[in-house]
Amino acid sequence: MFHPxxxxxxxxDGTLIDSAPDLGAAADKMRTDRGMASLPLSEYRPMAGAGARGMIGIAFGLTPQDEGYEALKEEFFVNYEACMTERTYAFDGVAELIAALDRAGLKWGVVTNKSERFTVPLTRRMPLFGTAQTIVSGDTTPHAKPHPAxxxxxxxxxxxxxxxxxxxxxxxxDIVAGRAAGMPTVAAAYGYLGATADTDVWKADATISTPGALLNLLRMP
Incomplete structure (x- = not known):
């Protein structure tokens, strides 16, 4: 249990909300618009945490160094803006976790690498974030995670x-950034870890397999 x-x-993404269905849909539309076969969500999901880079990598096998990547990225962004809350939902137990934090009087917020272009409209549309007291996006500061800024x-x-x-x-x-900022860290093992991730090597202070398990680590008032 953490100190007070x-x-x-x-x-x-991958911690509070499952946005993989909308991220995957935005990328898959790019394929079907070009007459290519649709891919199942199961192929997109492991790379959802990597955003445009991950989705375009799955859909077209391209990296940011490849010719034409930037145009595809902007097309993906436009597609995603049009559907970002159609299939996105909070993971099971997240709403209950946030309600418990609110009842206990603990402040909470979001720190994501998602740019404000998407973070702001998404969090405004989802009632879950109504009590968040800070939302920091990937471009709020000059640095994104793993930088602690x-x-x-x-x-x-x-x-x-x-x-x-x-x-x-x-x-x-996330764990690297949290440790560099001097914060206790918790690895969410239910998120977009990918096939090769090993949370043990991240050296987080704790690991949880469900959102609600976080409450067992906090000394609640």
Whole structure:
């Protein structure tokens, strides 16, 4: 159990919400628009945490270094903007977790590498985020995770010492960023880990297999 905590910060995609269906749909539309066969969500899901890079990699086998990638990325972004909350939902247990944090008077917020272009409209459309007291996007500060700057910015906005914030995420970069910011870290093993991820090597302070398990780690008022 962690020492008294004043705030809990979360990664977004793969930690609080399952956005893989909409991310995959945005990329798959690019394939079908070109007369290519549709791919199942199961192929897109493991790379959902990598955003456009992951989705375009699955859909077309391209990397950011390949010719034509930038045009495809913008097309993907336009597709995603049109559908970003059609199939996206909170993971089972997340709503109950947030309600428990609210009842306990703990502040909470989001620190994501998703750009404000998507983070702002998505969180405004989903009632889950109505009580979030900070939302920091990948371009809110000059650096994205694994740099600690976004996490430190969230703590600054909350006016809470970083050491009294817990950071929860489903990617190694989340744990790296949290540790660099001086925050206790929790690996969300139910998220978009991919086939080769080993949370043991991330050196998080704790690992949870369901969102609700976080409550067992917090000393609630």
């Amino acid at each position: 905590v004043e705030a809990v910060l979360f990664d977004l 976004p996490l430190l910015e969230a703590a600054r906005q909350l006016d809470i010492d970083p050491g009294r914030c817990v950071y929860v995420g489903d990617d190694e970069r």
